[in-house]
Amino acid sequence: QLHLQESGPGLVKPSETLSLICAVSGGSISTSGYYWGWIRQPPGKGLEWIGSIDYRGDSHYNPSLQSRVTMPVDTSKNQFSLRLTSVTAADTAVNYCAKYQGGTMADYWGQGTLVTVSS
């Protein structure tokens, strides 16, 4: 059974970089056909897709966030990351990592981690 676990700072200052890690267990991040994604949810609001990447580095990002987002993959540690630069209060959200099967459906999710942007 695949398990995903997010980790990272719960508080980030405005203009700084948000960095989160998603550790994958119970399966290999280097499996062909799997994409690894990040989805966020501002408090009381809906889901927003941030982006996804596979182990070869084939990545796709939400056009509204593309200039600020990268998602490095570390196959040696079986984990992938989210880096969002120049954050503002609007980036305050619960961030979920997820595994996309075939790139189209998120069938495994982490529990989510709240990141608050505040000075």
Next chain:
Amino acid sequence: QSALTQPASVSGSPGQSITISCTGTSSDVGAYKYVSWYQQHPGKAPKLIIYDVSDRPSGVSYRFSGSKSGNTASLTISGLQAEDEADYYCSSYTRSATRVFGTGTKVTVL
């Protein structure tokens, strides 16, 4: 990309059937058979309940079914139960190889 449009809320009595719509464009919902639906209870992570428009993952109740016509996908919950009270989100693959979520629908069991 714009979020897919869902009704903000839908309600029904136990045992009834309800349907949630998810309207997109010819660049997302209308373009592929890659619409999925997620159920989210308060404080929990979303759970996949429908993929590829109408397929159910193993372990998901047969009471959940999906369909699509043109640029609009739909989720039907039959035999509504108290445990179905949750938020529901659709999602679609897009022509830009990105994904987009719907605005979300709160289902209330009366």
